[in-house]
Amino acid sequence: MGTRNHLWLIAKRTLAWYLVGFTISDRYATVISVTGDSMHPTFTAASSSLRGDVVLAERSCLEKYQFSHGDVVVFKCPSDYRELFVKRLIALPGEWMHLPGSPDMIKIPEGHCWVEGDNAARSWDSRSFGPIPLGLIKGRVTHLIWPPSKIGRVDTKMPGNRISPV
């Protein structure tokens, strides 16, 4: 009887911590591993390691959907809901933006945003699929936590002259 009680206790504890962890990961911050080279050099290129970098993404920005230019965001791929992409936010709803490599300007529709990878040559992003609804965004990457040599904040940076001040 003793071992059975003991097992029961362990199961209960595990479940409790699992629930707590799940909630924290849903509401406050979560850990995501980034693979692929679309965000090189901010995050690692796929060739240098198999597992990719591990980043910390906060969720509290989702309460009000407040983002700023140059934030690195995690979002569900618009053409496959099972995949998560990590890209940089370039333009916010209602802004006029220069399309990269062309003189054209487009207006981002309400409730949408424009995302691009840092590595323009190897990135599948808004330049292919257009602006994405803000509702697809699942978090904002704030810190790099693995590998140890790169631990630190992920900074917000913005390619110049993309947003028109109109």
Add this chain to the structure above:
Amino acid sequence: MSGFARRLAGIPWREIAGDAFSRVFLVAQAFCAVHVVNAHVCSFALVRGASMLPAMNLAGDVVAVDRLSARYGRVAPGDAVLLISPEDPHKAVVKRVVGMAGDAVTYLVDPGNSDASKTVVVPQGHVWVQGDNIYASRDSRQFGPVPYGLITGKIFCRVWPLKDFGPIDSKE
């Protein structure tokens, strides 16, 4: 004064702290359990507005939302779904799925005034959603196909008002 100090020392601080911690943890655990069930298994939503008449009332019905089917891709044409509005991420809307990726959807552009219709093919990973009341609904006819990722749940049952309690059936 020393009597007071002795009394203070006599209070079992350690047990009190342990007890307090276990109670706080219990409350936190309950909160977490509610969150997990609400976000990933099943929850309730209040539906208002005219866009889903007659399946859902104008005044506000409470419906049960199944979160699992959306997550595992078991949403089919005809299902009423809860989704994040592509035009305003703060808003959740209820619409009916009309076409899945790859389907050709024919719709009336301006149902009140003309018979003009249009046919579109839904792109990969997207769905076409429309309100049941095509005269008063803002849906894919205006904002185009929406990414599947915006769907947060499938509506399967009406909970309130009680006299209408029952499953909300899927219809084409």
